[in-house]
Amino acid sequence: MVSDSELLLEVTDLKKYFPVQKGVFRKVVGHIKAVDGVSFGIKEGETLGLVGESGCGKTTVGRMIMGAYRPTGGSIWFQPPNGATRVDLAAIEPSKMKPLRRHIQMVFQDPFASLNPRMTVREILAEPLVVNRIARGRDLEDRVRSLIDLVGLKVQHLNRYPHAFSGGQRQRISIARALALYPRLLVADEPTSALDVSVQAQIVNLALEIQEQLGLAYLFISHDLGLIRHISQRIVLMYVGRVVEYAPAQSLFDRPRHPYTEALMSNVPSTRPELVGRKIILKGDPADPMNVPSGCPFHPRCLYAQQLCSQVVPPLLEVDAGHLVACHFSGSLNLTGCDALGCAI
């Protein structure tokens, strides 16, 4: 779909299994397949939305890209900005990872837990610049001031501690810190989930403005389909460790190809009472990643499941330009798009 050279980051067949230990001798009795063969790519300057329910492995994917977890299998190809050759972050030696880290930064969900309460905002923003020996003295102060200005806070705020700020302001500080090293990719893991809707809107606007100014790419991880639709150009939808659908945003919402996508869209609560349309109520709970069903992991809850679905894992195949789906029957199913379902997201 996209030639490799355009991709800033390409994830291929990424896997992460967490061992489950039991007993006095911590014997490994099984594995939680948090991420099981995920592939996608992020282009320069685009926003890729990664969406799924809790336990689907979306956060684990983000953490592997950050280098916080070592993948069990697969590759994370990253294109450094200076025209150097692509490197596989999954296989790289830790010493070579360090200079690359500055290109990929992260913003976390909980702005109350991700800032050090004993550091002033100035110290928080200066730390990445000092550690990487990028700026000092007057230059450092200028960089810090331009960062705080970029996220819409004031220079007076620099001397305060995180406790003096509201949730939305703290999230702005987290974003400023992540931008200190001019990264090429920002991994944002549920950055607005802890915030009220009016504040969420401010952070989303800020994210869009910054992207326009700096041209960096986002991997935007969220469970909120409405938000993902608003912000993303392309979307990856995950279900218990696997990619279910991977498509341009418009194409995904106009014509979903996977029954899970359709059900998920119909379940998003709508703020238009007269539009409340057909709700597809799924049976049961999301599958347990410790004990993934055979075949298609979604088949026990799927309305269209047939015998084949419980036996063979469906491959992720391209069904339309850039639209990939993992369903045996995506060709024969006639699924309803978001607007036709009456879902007002």
Add this chain to the structure above:
Amino acid sequence: MPPILTVENLRVHFFLDEGVVRAVDDVSFSVEAGKTLGIVGESGSGKSVIGQSILRIIPSPGRIVNGKILLRIEEENGSSGNLDLVPLAPHGRLVRSIRGRDLTMIFQEPMNSFSPVHTIGSQIMEALRIHSDVSAAEARNRAIEMLGRVGIPSPENRIDGYPHQLSGGMRQRAMIAMALICNPRILIADEPTTALDVTIQAQILELLKELQQEFGMAILFVSHNLGVISEISDDVLVVYFGRVMEHAPVDVLFNEPLHPYTKALLRSVPGIDTPVRSHLATIEGTLPDPYADIVGCPFFGRCTECGGETICRDDPYELTKVADRHYVACPRMCIKT
């Protein structure tokens, strides 16, 4: 039909060392049997305290300082009257006999609302046996029946299970079973789906609607999520800074909101009319200082429609009727009409 619960001029204040927080400040509403009243607001708006004050479980140092909470009591001889819950002792015999029988509550995090060391069945049966005179065997049968009714598979086995053995959605179902076992007349649901995934949230909302049809209880549904509120409510109360800003039927509120705060809140959610990657409308500024005693409109200063008219700041807060079942607290608008 007379309302089953009427709240009049309720004020709940928290007396802290730093000052007095007016968590609920002059709130009035009523609910009819079989209807759902949605209470929506941002964090810190006091929406949860409204639910807690009805059950008389406000955490210390909060106190009801004014107002009435009238619960309609129908005697067996056909006469009826209202019982005011406010003068009752919060731990007294009468309140305890009402709590769990007439008024019940479900919470956001079901793991924290169940005792982890007792089986689900024993906790459901306890509620039943306190409030009605049934034998242990019958209570067990009723509990199994109720667990089955809320959609828990093989309830005869699950009844002896512990809360940690259930998934989040199943625990929420068990909590609903516990709340409904005595056939309450009013169910207060405080963010019951916030911790759940959307597919599970849709299941629980559907279940609540079905059970309401079947048992005819009134639901007070507290949530910050506008979408959830629009799906479940008949009427909606928009709360800001402890005050009701707008009270309207659900379709009126979401289609023709009148209060600038309601409008701003609705605009800030990306919806069908918002172009993708466009600038979302925001509400500038922050909530007023929680210790402040604001006479006029608490939204003054963040409101984009009033243009700083002093009337908004100085005119005492008042909820005015603008149409049938539609109330707005906006001084500017109410003067014009």
